[in-house]
Amino acid sequence: MTEQAAWKAQWIWGSGVESPRNEWRCFRKTFTYDANERQKGCSIRITADSRYVLYVNGKQVGRGPVRSWPFELKYDEYEIGHLLKPGETNTVAVLVLHFGVSNFYYLRGRGGLVAELETAAADGVKTTLLATDETWKTAVHAGHEASSSRMSCQQAFTEITDARAWDEGWMATGYDDASWKNAAVIGPVGMEPWVRLVERDIPHLTEEPTYPVRVEALSAVTPASWLAALDLRSQFVPNSADHANNVSFSGYLAAVIRINKPARATIGITDDGRIFGPCSINGTWYEADSFTGDLPERYLTVELRQGDNFFMMDVTGTSHGHAFHIGFDSEETFEVVSPLGDGQATPFVTVGPFDTAEHIDHQAPTHLKRDHPDYIRAKSLADAAGLSEFAEWVKPFPAEYFNAQDAFGAFVWKKSEPQVVPHNLQNMVIASCDPSVIPLYSGRDTEMIVDFGRELSGYLSFELEAAAGTIVDFYGYEYMRDGWIQHTYQLDNTLRYTSREGRQAYTSFVRRGLRYLMIAIRGAASPVKLYEVKLLQSNFPIAEIGRFQCSDPMLNDIWQISRHTTRLCMEDTFVDCPAFEQTFWVGDARNEALIGYYMFGASEIVERCLRLVPGSKFQTPLYADQVPSGWSSVIPNWTFFWVTACAEYYKYKGSRTFAEEMWPQAEQTLDRYMQNLDERGLLNMRGWNLLDWAPFEQPNAGIVTPQNMFMTKALRDAAGLAAVAGDDAKSRTYIAYADRLREAINMHLWDESRQAYIDCLHEDGRPSATTSMQTQVVASLCGIAEGERAETIERYLTEPPAAFVQIGSPFMSFFYHEALVKLGRFDVLLEDIRTNYGAMVENDATTCWEMYPDPVNRPKMPTRSHCHAWSAGPAYFLGAYTLGVRGADPGWSKVIVEPQPAGLTWARGTVPLPDGGSIAVSWRLDEAARRIRLRIEAPRGLELLIQPPDGYEAETEVVRLG
Structure with missing residues (x-):
C-alpha cells in the first residue's frame, strides 16, 4: 500500500461536468528522459474513474482498474522501461471510460485520472519523471457515441464508434494534439471520493487471441x-x-x-x-x-x-x-x-x-x-x-x-433470407492473410453468424477493408439450436462500428461474453473485405493445474465444461456470468471458491473477493449480496455463505492473519442479524430471502426455514474463526447461539403431519403450502435434524418425493451434493450429476447453465445464462471425493486420499496444493480381488492419510517429488 503523501501526481479531468454520462476521454503527455534513468527500471502507477486503457508510445500496456469501492480505489503499476526510447520524445496516452451511472460493479464517483511515472537510479533512489497535472493534454473521444444505451442494468454502456470522426493514432508519439486542451486539476491524491489509493491485490488479467471455428450462417436481411x-x-x-x-x-x-x-x-x-x-x-x-x-x-x-x-x-x-x-x-x-x-x-x-x-x-x-x-x-x-x-x-x-x-433491435426485428455460405467466407475465422469478401445484396444488409465453438469472455477485435460510412454491427449471444436463436433480452450485447475509408482494425474497449457472434454489414457502397475477427479471451491468470478423468466419459465431459465455466467467470473477482451481468455475487462465490481451489489452486482471487464484502457496511450492516455495487440489496443467505467461505479459506490456506482480520467483520454483521430474531428465537426479517430458482415459498418477509438453518451453520463457522483469532469467549457464545437457533427451528418449523420441515412462516403466521427438497437438503446439511427426523430426511434425499418442490438450479444442487457427501451416498451424487449435467452436454453446452431446463415454462430456452460459475460444482466433488483428495488440516500440510468409486472402475487426476505444487492420484479397482491399486505423486514432506474405500484393500505406490 502506498501512502497518499507519496504521490506527487494530481487528479485531472476535463473542464465541465464532474461526472459526465458515458464519456470516453483521452489524455496525452509527451516527454524525454536520459538513458541512465532506466538503469533499474521505469514504472508507472495509474488509476482512473471508471476504467482506463494505458498506452506507451502507441502500444497498449494494460487495462484497469480492478473493481473496488471508491473509498479504497485500486491502482495498477506497470514496468514500461522497455517501451521507452532514451533521448527521444516519448508519449504516455490514456483512454478513460467514465460511466457516469452506478451499476452492479461500480459506484458513481466523478471523472478522474491519476498517473505517475518513476525511474530508479543504480543506487535505488526513485525520481518522478512525470505526473498528471495541468500540462497533460485532453480531449473527448469524438468517435465514441455518448448516447449509446446501457448494455444491461448490471453493466455500463454499449459501444458505438465512428472511425471517421477520430484518428486512431492519437496515442502515438507523432500525433498532433495542438487542438487539445490542457487538463483541469481537480484535486490531490486523497480527495473525495477516492480517499485511499490501494495497490492492486491480484495479477493482471489475460488477453489471449482466440479465433472462431466456423462461419455458421449467411443471410440477406432487412431490419425494421x-x-x-x-x-x-x-x-x-x-x-x-x-x-x-x-x-x-x-x-x-x-x-x-x-x-x-x-x-x-x-x-x-x-x-x-x-x-x-x-x-x-x-x-x-x-x-x-x-x-x-x-x-x-x-x-x-x-x-x-x-x-x-x-x-x-x-x-x-x-x-x-x-x-x-x-x-x-x-x-x-x-x-x-x-x-x-x-x-x-x-x-x-x-x-x-x-x-x-x-x-x-x-x-x-x-x-x-x-x-x-x-x-x-x-x-x-x-x-x-x-x-x-x-x-x-x-x-x-x-x-x-x-x-x-x-443495433440490438436491428438484429432482433428483421426479415431474413438464408443464403449458402461460400467457402471463401470462412477466411475470416482463420489466422491467415487471406480475407473474406463479404457478399452484398441490393437493398438489403448482409448478416453472418460466426461460431467460436465454445463460450468465451473478453474483448472483440477485427480487421477489415471497407468504404467510408460502411456500418458493421456485431452482436454476441450464447445459444442457438435448429435455427432458433436465444436472444440476449435485457442484455444489449452489441457493438456498432462505422468504417473510415480503407483497411483498418479495431479492438473493443468493452468486455463481453458470447459463443456466437452475429455480424451485419449495412450500407456498404463497395465490397467489404473481412480479414479476421477474434476475441481476446480475458480472465484471471491461472494455469490449468487441476485434472480429472475416469471410466465414465459423461463425467469427463461434465468436468471439462465445469472447468471452462470457472475460468470464464474469474475476472478481477468471481462473476456470476460473463455475458449478462459480470457481477460479483457474494453467495455464489463461496461455491466458486471451492471449485477454484480444485481447478487452479486459485486463492488470491478468493481472498480479494472475501475482503471486498465488508466494504458494503456503509450501505447495510447486513452486508450486500453483490459488491462493490450501486444496488443496495441483501440476500441473508449470501452473507451467511460469505462467513462460511471465510472459514473455508482459513482451512485451505491456514492463514491465521486472515482469520484474525476477518473475524471482527463476520462478528459485526452476525451480531446485527441476531437482532432480527423474534420472540420464538427465529430469524424473522425483510430481505431478498432467496436460495433457489424454484417455486417453493421463500417470501421477502417472514421466517424462511432454510435461511434460519444456514444461519446456524454461519454461527458455527464464525465460532471457528473466533477461536483461531483468540476470541474464545465469543466462540462459545456463537456455538450457544447456534444451538438455540437449531432448537427453535425444530420446535416451530417441523410439520409432524407432513413429516418434513416447512419452507416458511409468512408474516401473518401462515405456514407454507409448499414442501420442498431445498428445505430438507439444508436441514440435513446443517445438522438440524436428529434421530427419526434425520432418518426421514435421509430417505427424502436419496429418493426425492414427487410431491416436494424439486431442486431448480445447479447452485442448489451444490448443497444437495454436500448433503449426500455427509450421508456417504456417493452413488446418488454421481447419478444426479450425470442426469442433470448430462442434459447440458447433450445440448451442446461448453459451459454450465444457470438453471436446469424447464420444458413446460421454457420449452425452447433451456436457461437464461449459459455460463454460470455457481453451476460448476461437479469439478469440486469429482476432485474431492471421486479422486478423494482433501486437506486434513489448515494449510493442507496433511492431505487425505480417500477415493469413492461409486460404480466407477478407475480415475486419475491432479489437485493443486494451496502453496504451490500439486498432488496426482490415480486409482483402479480390481473387483475380483476386492483391491484398489492406488498411485500417488506428492511433494516430499506432505503427510498423506490414505484410506481405501470400504470393503477394499489398498495396493499403494507413493512417489515423492522435490
Whole structure:
C-alpha cells in the first residue's frame, strides 16, 4: 500500500461536468528522459474513474482498474522501461471510460485520472519523471457515441464508434494534439471520493487471441424501418444515476408518426418486458394483450392515417436500468417526429412522472401511486395539441438518453433470407492473410453468424477493408439450436462500428461474453473485405493445474465444461456470468471458491473477493449480496455463505492473519442479524430471502426455514474463526447461539403431519403450502435434524418425493451434493450429476447453465445464462471425493486420499496444493480381488492419510517429488 503523501501526481479531468454520462476521454503527455534513468527500471502507477486503457508510445500496456469501492480505489503499476526510447520524445496516452451511472460493479464517483511515472537510479533512489497535472493534454473521444444505451442494468454502456470522426493514432508519439486542451486539476491524491489509493491485490488479467471455428450462417436481411433505445429510468428519475436500486415511475411516452398516405404499420417492443403497458394511436387504445409475441419482444399492427399520427404508450413500471427498445415499421415511407414541433433533439416526449418510488429490499416497502388525477386524465390525449393541457408534466426526451443506433433491435426485428455460405467466407475465422469478401445484396444488409465453438469472455477485435460510412454491427449471444436463436433480452450485447475509408482494425474497449457472434454489414457502397475477427479471451491468470478423468466419459465431459465455466467467470473477482451481468455475487462465490481451489489452486482471487464484502457496511450492516455495487440489496443467505467461505479459506490456506482480520467483520454483521430474531428465537426479517430458482415459498418477509438453518451453520463457522483469532469467549457464545437457533427451528418449523420441515412462516403466521427438497437438503446439511427426523430426511434425499418442490438450479444442487457427501451416498451424487449435467452436454453446452431446463415454462430456452460459475460444482466433488483428495488440516500440510468409486472402475487426476505444487492420484479397482491399486505423486514432506474405500484393500505406490 502506498501512502497518499507519496504521490506527487494530481487528479485531472476535463473542464465541465464532474461526472459526465458515458464519456470516453483521452489524455496525452509527451516527454524525454536520459538513458541512465532506466538503469533499474521505469514504472508507472495509474488509476482512473471508471476504467482506463494505458498506452506507451502507441502500444497498449494494460487495462484497469480492478473493481473496488471508491473509498479504497485500486491502482495498477506497470514496468514500461522497455517501451521507452532514451533521448527521444516519448508519449504516455490514456483512454478513460467514465460511466457516469452506478451499476452492479461500480459506484458513481466523478471523472478522474491519476498517473505517475518513476525511474530508479543504480543506487535505488526513485525520481518522478512525470505526473498528471495541468500540462497533460485532453480531449473527448469524438468517435465514441455518448448516447449509446446501457448494455444491461448490471453493466455500463454499449459501444458505438465512428472511425471517421477520430484518428486512431492519437496515442502515438507523432500525433498532433495542438487542438487539445490542457487538463483541469481537480484535486490531490486523497480527495473525495477516492480517499485511499490501494495497490492492486491480484495479477493482471489475460488477453489471449482466440479465433472462431466456423462461419455458421449467411443471410440477406432487412431490419425494421425505425429503431431506437431509450433510457426511461434516467428520464423519469434523473437522480437514479447515483445508485442501481430498482425505481418505479408512472407516466407516458409520446411521439408523432408522420406518413404521406394511409398505411398499415407495426409497433415493436424488441426488449424490456418489465415496462410494457397499453399504447394508443390517435386516442384509440390498445391493451397490452393486443400485442403478439412473447415478452419481452412484442408487436402490434395498427392503421395510420395520412399525415400526423399521435402515438402514446403508458410506460408505468419498474426499471433497474436496462434500455427500452422500441421501433416502428411500415411498407410506406414515414418519419417519427416530436409532438412539440421542429427543433427538438429527439422525436419523443414524456408525460410525467406522476409518482416515483425507489425500492430497497431490506427496508420498508415503497409503493408506486397510480391514482394521480392528471395521470388518469392524460390517457384521453388523442393528438399533439392536447399536450398543452399537461405542460407542467411534458418533458422533451434529451439526446443523451436516446440511442438512435439500436443495433440490438436491428438484429432482433428483421426479415431474413438464408443464403449458402461460400467457402471463401470462412477466411475470416482463420489466422491467415487471406480475407473474406463479404457478399452484398441490393437493398438489403448482409448478416453472418460466426461460431467460436465454445463460450468465451473478453474483448472483440477485427480487421477489415471497407468504404467510408460502411456500418458493421456485431452482436454476441450464447445459444442457438435448429435455427432458433436465444436472444440476449435485457442484455444489449452489441457493438456498432462505422468504417473510415480503407483497411483498418479495431479492438473493443468493452468486455463481453458470447459463443456466437452475429455480424451485419449495412450500407456498404463497395465490397467489404473481412480479414479476421477474434476475441481476446480475458480472465484471471491461472494455469490449468487441476485434472480429472475416469471410466465414465459423461463425467469427463461434465468436468471439462465445469472447468471452462470457472475460468470464464474469474475476472478481477468471481462473476456470476460473463455475458449478462459480470457481477460479483457474494453467495455464489463461496461455491466458486471451492471449485477454484480444485481447478487452479486459485486463492488470491478468493481472498480479494472475501475482503471486498465488508466494504458494503456503509450501505447495510447486513452486508450486500453483490459488491462493490450501486444496488443496495441483501440476500441473508449470501452473507451467511460469505462467513462460511471465510472459514473455508482459513482451512485451505491456514492463514491465521486472515482469520484474525476477518473475524471482527463476520462478528459485526452476525451480531446485527441476531437482532432480527423474534420472540420464538427465529430469524424473522425483510430481505431478498432467496436460495433457489424454484417455486417453493421463500417470501421477502417472514421466517424462511432454510435461511434460519444456514444461519446456524454461519454461527458455527464464525465460532471457528473466533477461536483461531483468540476470541474464545465469543466462540462459545456463537456455538450457544447456534444451538438455540437449531432448537427453535425444530420446535416451530417441523410439520409432524407432513413429516418434513416447512419452507416458511409468512408474516401473518401462515405456514407454507409448499414442501420442498431445498428445505430438507439444508436441514440435513446443517445438522438440524436428529434421530427419526434425520432418518426421514435421509430417505427424502436419496429418493426425492414427487410431491416436494424439486431442486431448480445447479447452485442448489451444490448443497444437495454436500448433503449426500455427509450421508456417504456417493452413488446418488454421481447419478444426479450425470442426469442433470448430462442434459447440458447433450445440448451442446461448453459451459454450465444457470438453471436446469424447464420444458413446460421454457420449452425452447433451456436457461437464461449459459455460463454460470455457481453451476460448476461437479469439478469440486469429482476432485474431492471421486479422486478423494482433501486437506486434513489448515494449510493442507496433511492431505487425505480417500477415493469413492461409486460404480466407477478407475480415475486419475491432479489437485493443486494451496502453496504451490500439486498432488496426482490415480486409482483402479480390481473387483475380483476386492483391491484398489492406488498411485500417488506428492511433494516430499506432505503427510498423506490414505484410506481405501470400504470393503477394499489398498495396493499403494507413493512417489515423492522435490
